[in-house]
Amino acid sequence: MLNLRMGSSCAVGLKSGCQIARRVTEGWASENLYCASCDSGRVRPMPHNSQAVDFACPKCSAAFQLKAARTWNERRIPDAGYHAMMRALGGDSVPNLLVMQYTADWYVRNLLVVPSFFFTAAAIERRKPLGPTARRAGWVGCNILLSKIADLGKIRIVRDGEAFDASSVREQYAAVRPLADLGVRARGWTLDVLRLIKRLGQQTFLIGDVYRFAGELQQLYPKNRNIEPKIRQQLQVLRDKGFVRFLGRGKYEMLK
């Protein structure tokens, strides 16, 4: 079972709260965390200058970034530079994201992993540029909007201080992996449609239920003039990838 207690002795001598938290949470992950993408029991810390990648799996080379905080905001995670993030997204080089909440006495309270292929432009929020008096004036950061990521892409490793079995975490990761085969440009549409049909909260749904999201999709893709045909095409993609089944007469069933 995953050990949820973090050792804080590795942070002795550090003064800034931010540095201490980073050292303790990364120390915990490098000693305890397994890879969700394969059966490796460990992930390895990367040198600190590796851009946005904190850990890599020695077996399947999956890359992970860890964002840890005491307060849990499932909606919005502050990330690094906006432009670097959008470049990484375009180049399909975004790492898997680990989002952790820890307690005041250094226990892992919540931890989830978002597979790298679940990120879309809709999930990246541009922050205001830093003001002229800031050390990095003009720099533009971003937030990751977890609310804009389909629930299937937020895989729980720990919830409220209880760790799930590694095997169930890996099964959930494997179940969504077919999405990784889609090209990075095509994937945005597929993920947005998947997120919206999941929001219906129904085992079966009608094409008309999905068309109700046309306005929302139009906002995300203002240049697209064929939203409804695009929705039907994406439902075919989701069928081919095993996420939905066509029941006929405009009716669909969720399979995952």
Ligand SMILES: [Zn+2]
């Ligand atoms: Zn791995």
